[in-house]
Amino acid sequence: MIKFDKVTKTFGSDGQEVHAVKDVSLTINKGEIFGIIGFSGAGKSTLLRLVNLLERPTFGKIIVNEKEISTISQTELRKLRSRIGMIFQSFNLLSSRNVAGNIAYPLKLAKVPKDKRDERVEELLRFVGLEDKVNKYPEQLSGGQKQRVGIARALATSPDILICDEATSALDPETTEEILNLLKKVNKEYDITILLITHEMHVIRSICSRVAVMEDGKVIEQGNVYDIFSNPQSKTTRNFISSVLNDNLSPRLLDRLHREHSGNIYRLIFTGGVSSKPIISQIAKKYNLDFNIMYGSIHELQDQLYGNLIVELIGTDSIVKEAVNELREIVEVKEVLGSESRLDHVLA
């Protein structure tokens, strides 16, 4: 378990201060995969580096595995760091050592005897699927293979926590998916808590159970990934989400839809179990309305479905209003306005 309690980190002094992390309170539960997302400069790396005291907090407490860490001794700090593995965007492998040498390195530092080291390296090579690369040097590996070595090295001392600093940002989409799957396997098979930072919402969607959104040093939103995706509260979060759900139509397309369709246009958002029910046909029959489906997307989030439909309701205004009122009891309904009427709406 990792707990940040009102943590602030300020760099510099005397008018040159940078408030990298501001009053952050977060709890990462044992065994979960927790993601922190934010744009460049939001304070993510600083927050991550506070967990293994690569940075020390200016104010506040950080508790790792029941222990407040900011006041621990050097010996305790060494012990703490051996319980926390870390992987990096740029892999940070030792170019002078081969794959086995890189993975064994933390064990060597911890003075683990050679036969035990060899055993562990073999086990980890199997785990990350690199048995055939044991004697290769980092420069002979692809980015994905380097990150597999990074993960094996981070796991060498059997940590409880793995922290990932933009671990897939330098990889292509297919390799990213492979590394994310490997991280899921790390979490499941070794029961390791994973704390990751990223600026990519698809990483959060793929593997995290909970997420915190950071902006300007602060956590502006946090919660279960499904809840945050289906009901984001801040503009920044909405922007991150639309980058993966891809369900914002361009103003030009919206205007065209409004020009070409005279009916009332609405966006219907289906969450949870509702997405599998025949709601539209039931309402259409009950009110004798026509639904013209103009756009639709459905996504899987944490084993649940999240659907988004843009529909034209064709019928008299009063019937449409009644139907929309009933729909609102079941799904989220938003009126979709063309750019001109959106402007009227804002000015009204």
Ligand SMILES: Nc1ncnc2c1ncn2[C@@H]1O[C@H](COP(=O)(O)OP(=O)(O)OP(=O)(O)O)[C@@H](O)[C@H]1O
């Ligand atoms: N050692 C340092 N000294 C001074 N300022 C720093 C230091 N480290 C980070 N900062 C500043 O703190 C703020 C937060 O930086 P941080 O690297 O934590 O953000 P980030 O969200 O991880 O961004 P990125 O994804 O670009 O790394 C930035 O304004 C940065 O310039």
